Amino acid sequence: MKKLALTGLIAAGMLIGPTAQAVVVGGIVSTDAHWPATTAGYNQLTFYDQVNHDGGSRSNYYWANQFWFHGGDGGYIGLQNRSGQRWLNFSIWLASGWDASSRASCGHFSHEGSGVQCQIKWNWKPGHKYKVDVIRASTKVTGVVTDLMSGESITVATINIPATWSGFKSQTVSFVEEYSQGANQLPSCNVIGAQSSVFYLPVANGNLPATSQTTKTYGNCNDKNIAHAACDSTGKCMNIVSNLDGYASPSE
Secondary structure (H helix, E strand, C coil): CCCCCCCCCCCCCCECCCCCCCECCEEEEEEEEECCCCCCCECEEEEEEEEEEECCCCCEEEEEEEEEECCCCEEEEEEEEECCEEEEEEEEECCCEECCCCCCEEEEECCCCCEEEEEEECCCCCCCEEEEEEEEECCEEEEEEEECCCCCEEEEEEEECCCCCCCECCEEEEEEEECCCHHHCECCHHHCCCEEEEEEEEEECCCEECCEEEEEECCCCCCCCCEEEEECCCCCEEEEECCCCCECCCCC
C-alpha cells in the first residue's frame, strides 16, 4: 500500500543505454478535489472513475480514491489491475475490524502503517464508468462499486472505525499508481504499461459536487513523454501514461 500526503505518446530516440535502471514507479498521477469545510465532515463520498486502458497483463496499476476522517486517519478505495486480473481494493488505516458479512476478503495489515484491507476479484471492464461510494454510518464505513453501464453493483466490505472519528474531510485525492515490485519490478520507466483513465468530479453527501478538482503528474517516472494529466472546465480530469516501447525518452 502507498499512503499519500494531502496534497499514448511514443517518442523516437535512442535505445535504452547503460544508464537505464530498474524502477518502482509508484504514484504517477494525483487528482485533488475540494469541498467547503465542515466541522463534522461528510457522511458519503462518491467518486466516478473510468479506466480506458489498463496497462495490460504485465502491469500492476491501482486507480484509487483516497479520503480522510475528522479526528482520525484515512483510507482509499478503487480499481486494480494485478498482472491482468481485475480487483477492487478498500483499505482504512487504524481501523479496528470489519463486518463478517463483507463479501471481500478482509484482514489486518501492518506495513506502511496498520489497519484493515479488504480486497475482492471482480471483473470491472475498461471503458466503463464506475461509481465508487464510501458511506459512513457511525462507526461503520461501507465501500460500494457500481458499473454505470451494466448496472452491476457490488458492496465490497464494511470496515469498522473508532467511535472518536467523525465524517470525511473536505479534500480527497484520486491517484494512479503502478506498484510492480520485486520480481515484477520494471527495468525502467520506458517500458511502463500504457494506461489512460478519467477521474470525474466527485460528489459529497449524494448531491454536493466538489467545488474544484485539479491534477498533476509526479514521482519516479514524471517525464513529459510518459505522463500527462489535465482537467477541463467541468472538473473532468484525464490522464495518460505512455509506453515508450523500450526507447529512451528524448528528455533524458
